[in-house]
Structures are given as structure tokens and as C-alpha cells.
Amino acid sequence: MDRQQLAGFVRARREALRPEDVGLPRGPRRRAGGLRREEVAALAGMSVDYYSRIEQPRGPMPSEQMLSALARALRLSRFERDHLFQLGGFATPPRDHDSGVSPTLRRVFEGLSDVPALVMTNLGEVLVQNPLAMALIGDYTRFTGLSRYLVYRWFTDPSARELFPVEDHPKRGRVFTADLRVEYAANPVGTAGEIVAALLEASSEFAAIWRLHEVDVTHYLELKRYRHATLGELEMYAHPLLDVDHAQYMMVYAAVPGSPTDEKLKQLAATVE
Template sequence: MDRFDRAQLADFLRRRRAALQPEDVGRPRGRRRRTGGLRREEVAELASMSTDYYARLEQRRGPQPSPSMLGAIARGLRLTVDERDHLFRLAGHVPPRSDVRSDHVNPGLRRVLDRLDTPAMVLNDLAEALAQNPLAVALLGDETRFADDPLRRSRFYRWFTDPAEQALHAPEEHERLSRSYAASLRLAIGRHPGDPRGRALVDGLLADSPAFAELWAEHDVSWRRGTEPKTLLHPQVGRLELECQVLVDERDAQMLLVYTATPGTPSAERLRLLGVVGGQFGTLPVEQSA
């Protein structure tokens, strides 16, 4: 383990915060902003930690942060992989391995996500949610709430084992989505054949879902990229006929999903209403959310 360099860590955090502009994280600048970069409380909010904890790190007074806290700070500051690894070393920790699947959101995808005014989210190739904007939470529920559950954190697993996951989608799309998810997981396993998380997910699905086992046996890998129609049955705003645009980053095995509606349609108006209902979907019981 490297030495914890409190002074250099504080300096690096201050400089990265100063370089990050409100527009970079999808926030308005405002008229009374005196600092050029983000405020400490804004970084703390983005990293889901207390302002006091983050401020102590910048003031050279904080304790040695854990790897999980460093990962949260790296996401909040929108660090590149190299910057994240440098942060880990300054804090006296070995950086995450670069030859396995990473949960560090690709900075390019993150910048696009922060600028979108329509539901969007970043998934890894196991369909585990890494980041969602507020509209995506309103549309689909907070998928990151499953982060501590090795199986349910994957949309693939929830789709084949939880009826509530399928209830959000129109019944006529279920077969197509099932085939698409099985094929996508096949490609992910081929991309990282030695990954224990991927293997555990497949084993769990084979044990818990006969429907998945049947599709898995077909060895289909015809997952379609680009734009895919999605008809959602939302508990607040009703039926939404959307297009889901998928942008893939092969290197980091991540994808950005962007949900849009054709302008002037009832679905476009209902999608607009999501900005009014906000995060109400996320307040529904877990068994009713998608």
C-alpha cells in the first residue's frame, strides 16, 4: 500500500474542484457565484457524502478515505480513470484493477448524461446502473438502490425473476426484451470470460429462471445496437411510447441509454410531466418499481 499523502490529496481535490464548472455537471451557474469552479457542498452532494467530510479532506484534516469513498469522490469530480488512480495512490490505496469490469463511469458518457434534459442513464454490460439523471429515476425508479445486492443490481436478473420489472413494459414487448437481454449478457460474458460477477449472474439466472435458461441455451448473440422502441406503462403518467437510443463505449464496457418521445405526441407531453412528478416513482415500494 502507498503512503497516505494528506497534503497532496487536499491539493489535488481543490484543483480538480476548481477546474470543474457547474455546466460540466448539468447545473446552472447562477448570478451570485463567486468561485470559478464548483463549491465544496456541490461536490459533496455529487459524491453523496457530507460537506463536512469532504471539506476536511481539502483542509488536510480528514481521515484516510476508504476505497468506496474515493470511488464516490472520483465520480463526483468526474475524474478520468488516470485521475481516479492517482487519487487512490495519494490516499494510500492501490487503484482498482484495469483488466476487470469497472464501475467508474466513463467521463465522456458522464458529460453527455449531465447535459441531457430527457431521461438517461449509464449501465455497464451486466445491465447494472452506474448513474441516472433525475428524469431517469422518475421514469424507471432508482436502479442504483440495488447496488449492494450482487444479483438484483442487474436489470437482466430483475427482468427474469421479478414480475414488477416486466410490469413496467407493455406485454407485447416482453419476448423481444427477453431475447435482447439474454443476447446482451452472452456478449458481456464473452467480453470478460473470467469475470466472477458475470459468471455469478449467469449462474443465478440459470438457477432462478427457467425462461432465461431456455433462451441461454440458444446461444443467441444478435443484440441490436442503436435505437430501440420501448413502451412503458408508468404508474404516474401512463403509457409512454419512447425511443431508447443506446451509445456504447466498448473500452469501458458501458452504455448510455437515452429515452426520447416524438415531439407533439401524447407520449412527449407525458414525458414532460415527469419533470413535475419528479422522483415520486422512487418512493414506491421496491416490489412495484422497475
Template sequence: MDRPGLADFLRRSRARLEPADVGLAGGPRRRTQGLRREEVAALTGMSVDYYTRLEQARGPRPSRQMLGALARALRLTDDERDHLFHLTGEEPPRSGGTSGHVRPGLLLVLDRLHDVPAQVMSDHGDVLAQNAMSVALVGETRGENIVRRFFTHPAARDLFPEEDHDALARGHVAHLRSVSAARPDDPAVTKLVGELLTASEEFGRLWAEHEVRVRRASTKRFLHPVVGLLELDCETMLVSEQEQMLIVHSARPGTEAYERLRLLRGTRTPAFLSPSGD
């Protein structure tokens, strides 16, 4: 692991970004250029102390998951992400499966969506990035898989009206079935299906029915504990070369859902929506 090289690369990558580049408010005039260390730490989900030690060339080797989070937080290109992995002695992610790296351009679009919930997911359900409105709506789910969460964490279903649960379950399974058929050799997809067949009798029953349906635009209802019922339009935009999706939830102006979505801004994530609340 090249600790001095990693430290220098992290410092320079941080210095070239401004808060607006990552969807943060600028705040008071800054004495130094770029993001603060605590801002990068928050974006990656690591402690400030851990990130500081990396920049001071005295930190432990980051995990592959943490390297991916750093690449997204610092808006690295594919080449820069590969360089980051090489500096730690890790082999960069390669094609042949789903890439967990979100392109800077796609993250920029996500950051500009201030007033609607939006997230970037892999096509088999891994949450790769969220904006603040998405966290306010569904909780902090970055790094989780929404299909696994739906079938193995009962509290995850509390976010939806009970009468919608069956349709949502069928939709998750039918979409995962289509992804599995398209990429039968993808270890991430194979592992997910195997885990769910073991963990959930409901998933196994629906999987055996062999329904196939690709995730497309739809209307989805959320039962939020603070602002109440929201009926939102769900738009799914596919980034085909990376098997990733940008999912945006919105409401038509003038509707009750539109007003409730406005109230959602600034709402703290309810405890039962957080990972610890599962």
C-alpha cells in the same frame, strides 16, 4: 485507513463542485463554495450522518461499492478515484473486467439531459448512474442489474406491456450472451449468468437457444402507472474502452409520448418501481 487524508480529500473534492456540475439546482445564494454535505450524501445514497463522520475523520471504512458511489458523486477522475481507494486501504478497480467508475465527462453529459430519461450502464446491465427523469420513468435502479431485475423481480415487468415481455426477455439474454462470449474471464459476467441460470427457468431456456444480439437503437414501450403508455426511441451510445453504455430515451415532438414525457417531469417515483416495491 488514512482517516485524516480521506477527510481532507473529501472536503476539497466537494468544495470544487457547484450544484450545476452534478445536475442540481443552485437555489439561494450560498455562503460557502461547493456542494453541501447533504447533497453529496444524497448523490451517493448514504446518510448525511455517515458522510459527515467521514469528513470529520471518525467514520468507519467505506465499502468498495460506497467508494465507487463517492467517486461518481464527486466527479473524480480515474487517478483521483484510485487515490480515494488507496486512502481507505483498498486496491482500486483494475482493467480486465468492467469498471464501475463513470468518467466525469460522461456524468456531465448525463446531468445536462434534463428533459429526457438517461442512464449509464455497464454492458452486462449494472446501472451505474441515472438522471432524475430516468428515476421518474423506471424508479431508482442505481446499483442494480437490469437483467437480474427483469428475470427475478416480477414487479419489474409491470413497467412494460405484457405483449412486449417475450421480446424484452430475448433481447436481454441475447445481449448478455454476446458480452459473455467477448469476455469469458470477466468474473462479474460469469457470476451474473450463473445466478440467472439457477434463479430463472425462463432465462435458462432462452440461454440454451444461443441467440446473440448486441443492444442497439430501438423503440421501447413503457407502461407508466401515472402518465400511461409511452413509446420512446431508445438510443444506446457505447463507451467501448470501459464497456459502458449511455442510454437515452426520447420522444418525437408533437407525439402523444412527447407530451406524456413532459408530464413525467416532477413525477414522484411510484411505489412499485422502487426497490422496496419488488
């Protein structure tokens, strides 16, 4: 446990929150822009004295339950929650995929029901899918370990390629590798670095593409081809909506109106209603 770092992190997050961020009135006499200690303590369900000792820093090591309560009270992102647990001396907690979705993307995502949509991180970890996306591509939230990341599955699990026609596989591999390189350049010692190291050892195909140093393999505006077990081949655009602050994006799949794929998607939608 790093008490000094934990204290500084918790205090900084408290001061960054506004009362309206957590549903509290600002009030005419409030001077500080952030939350008060007693407000955070109430939101976390702990005593003011206990919370104050975390910030000072002194007192006992917080339990995992206390850290979880703090994470909720301070409205931490999943990355901030992981950091909080590490500072508190605990391993990164298992993630509830759905809870990691940014508020901005969640508001848009929850309004979509007639098109396939999912939210994923910049590394290709799917956090949540709507029923139509689940019916289209399967459950991408079920994976664990490095298999959570699409690029890792692409080069290590043959079933990950079943969604795309065989002739499109070379391009897809380059796209996934280029996207990974962008994330790796931003943080080579983080998760991206772990994925790269594992793939360089596990896949000669990945190693060959990695040596190309590609970072701009155009794909977002393409009409892509997909394969479905019962509907056959589909042609769809995949439109990304980015949330840079949370390193996430929502992918919405759409067919050309009136096209054969559009009709097939309507058939698929009827099976999940």
C-alpha cells in the same frame, strides 16, 4: 497482499498519466511523460517516502484509506480501483454509483435535463440517473448484489417487468439474454459468468433462452413501449451513447416530437422541476 503486482500496477498507472490529466503544468524541463512519484504522493496526501516504498515494493501493507487516496490520485476507473484493493489484500470496496461514471459520459449526462437519461454498465448496472429518468422508471441505483444487474432482476424479480407491456416480455427477455451472452463471451469467469451461473439455477425461462445462443437481437433502433403508473403507455426510442473504454453507455429516452408520449413526458418533467 501481492506486493509485486501492486507495485507494478501503481507504477504503470502513474506512468500512464500526464500532468495535464490531474491539473498540473507540464513545464519545459519535464522528460518523463508520466507523473513523478512526488506528484502522486502530493495528490494522495502521503509522504514521498511512503509512496516510493509501495512502488519498490517494500514497507507496510497500505490501509484501505491509503488505497482510496491512491485511487483518487491516479484517477482510477471503478474497475481499476477494485483491482487495486484486491492487490492490496482487501475486499472490493462498496461502490459509489455516481463516482463510477466515465468522464466522457458524465460531461454529456450533466448537460441533459429535459429528457430521461441514465448511465449504465454493459451488464445493465445503472450508475446514475437524472431526475426525469428516476420519475419515469424508478430508482435503479438502489439495488445490491446480483440484483444490481437488470438481466438478473428480469428473470428473478417480477416487478422488473412492470415497465414493459406483457406482450413485449418475450422479446425483452431475449434482448437482455443476448446482451449478457456478448459480455459472457468476452469474460466467462467474471461477473457475467456469475450472473449466468446464478440464472441457470434460478430460472428455467432464462435457461431455455440461453440455449438459443442468440447474440444479435435487434432492439436499439426500435420504438419501444413502456408503462408508467400514472401516465399509462408510452412509446419512446432509447438511444445509447457508448464509451467502450469504460464498458459503459448512456441511455437517453426520447419520444417522437408532438406525439402523445411527448406531451406525457412534458407533464412528467413538470413534476420534477
